[in-house]
Amino acid sequence: MTHELTRTGPGLSRRGLLQLAGAGAVLLGSAGCGTPERAGAGGAAFVYGRGADAVSLDPMNQTDSESYAVIHQVFDSLLRYAPDGALLPALATAVPAPEDNGRQYTFELREDVRFHDGTPLDAEAVVFNFRRWRESDHPYHRGGGPQSSKFAYYANLFGGFDEESVISRVEAVGPHAVRFTLREPYGPFLPTLAGAQFGIASPTAIRQDVEGFWERPVGTGPFALASWEHGNKITLRRNESWWGTRQAGPGRRVDTVVLTSIPDSTARVAALVGGGLSAVNGIVPQDADALRETAGFTVAQHPQECFSYFAMNTRRAPFQNPLVRKAIAHAIDLPRIVEHFFGARAEVAGAPLYGISTFVDRSIRPHPYDPGLARRLLAEAGMPGGFRTSLWYMSTARPYMPDGKGVAQVVQANLAEVGIAAELVTYELATYVERTGKGMHDIAMFGGTTIGVDSYFPLNYWYAGASATPENSSNLSFFQNPQVDALLAEARVTTDPEEQRALYATVQRIVHDEVPVLPIAYVSPPIALRSGFAGFGTNIAMDDLDALTV
Known part of the structure; x- marks a missing residue:
């Protein structure tokens, strides 16, 4: 016996997409976004439609990809991934070599890096973060909001907290040098630290309000949180003093990123076609095909990530x-x-x-x-x-x-x-x-x-x-x-x-x-964009937003 394949809604034709254009502005108005062209003086905005809001922006207290996408913009980790998966330095100046037969690693940190609140990044800030995650009796081993994962990533990746942790000690061995000592060699140690869940947070901000940090995060990343209307949208502003350097294309740079939550896929496509969104994810294959055939849009395809x-x-x-x-x-x-x-x-x-x-x-x-x-x-x-x-x-x-x-x-x-x-x-x-x-x-x-x-x-x-x-x-x-x-x-x-x-x-x-x-x-998820944006990569974490121009 066979059965009919069903969907929550029909796939859109090119004609159908164009018919949605008029509805897009109305739908977008209810989502609380402006047009992509409106931003601060001299800069453009990138308005990104997605299916759901973030859960928590405290890096080690989230486990969902929508939170991850924002955290990736607000925070930097010691290391990062290249598009091909290779490890690259981030807040560290180099990928360190293992010492003591793989039981120690020493990270030299970039100097003159500051958190969004002005706190300097130094070795003590890195030590503070890792102690907060590792030590169950640390005064700031808490937070994450009402649906906190309670540092689940750390426990999973390093075997637990306290004496169960693979990391036995984290210490400052200079103003901008941190040494990790492991209980035993740990093959995935360096790749693990490249994850956004290991984003380094401002100790000042955590000490001031650890219970509210999940919705008012402070990192060193290319964008800083401007506002969060829960269930609706998150607005990020460009960090002018970010340490990173990426080559931007011609045109106006993107100074503002708005991530807006539109649960219905058809509504997201309508808002994109109507001119209120710059890009959308979470679209079904039929709609991606229709957008490929529609003037004014491009579809970027991810690898099988x-x-x-x-x-x-x-x-x-x-x-x-x-x-x-x-x-x-x-x-x-x-x-x-x-x-x-x-x-x-x-x-x-x-x-x-x-x-x-x-x-x-x-x-x-x-x-x-x-x-x-x-x-x-x-x-x-x-x-x-x-x-x-x-x-x-x-x-x-x-x-x-x-x-x-x-x-x-x-x-x-x-x-x-x-x-x-x-x-x-x-x-x-x-x-x-x-x-x-x-x-x-x-x-x-x-x-x-x-x-x-x-x-x-x-x-x-x-x-x-x-x-x-x-x-x-x-x-x-x-x-x-x-x-x-x-x-x-x-x-x-x-x-x-x-x-x-x-x-x-x-x-x-x-x-x-x-x-x-x-x-x-x-x-291989597709992302549909309005034509005109340059510099957008095909990584789901959107790690090229700081290089975007329009």
């Missing part, structure tokens, strides 16, 4: 049984879903890892669509008549999931064909993240975006037993496998690339065979 998946909660019946999880994997028609909802530039995922990761194992093939096999597996599991469950989906477009409701409706129909009745459940993004982190779901749609090529972090973040915490869990399947944990622990202290490749491949194979998550797609 996004990965989407379904997590099956192995703490709940009947998902403790791998036969049930395998049945679901064979019941879902992923090729048709990916073709229809993600476009020709996406790929059905086999390995449970980002498509651009250095050690992704491309030999792992997706679970084939086979409803007959799914029924036989359910019968073998003692459930020939199927069962009832819930399927959670994301209500707003994400770079890795442009139409969560549409995908969920098709999956619901797929599961019904093999006797599984799935109730669809959704929440606004922040609540969705919070509740899935507590394991309140049966099957949940999720995913992620990366700007680097490191493999340890996502594998550990999604599949390690220690990542399955009672709250703020990043392991949304709550998968527990001692062999996976042992392999990741070994990979963590290994610096030989071929040894790492073998260890990570085995982890991916175990996850594929046990199916705690069902990979959906390696996604």
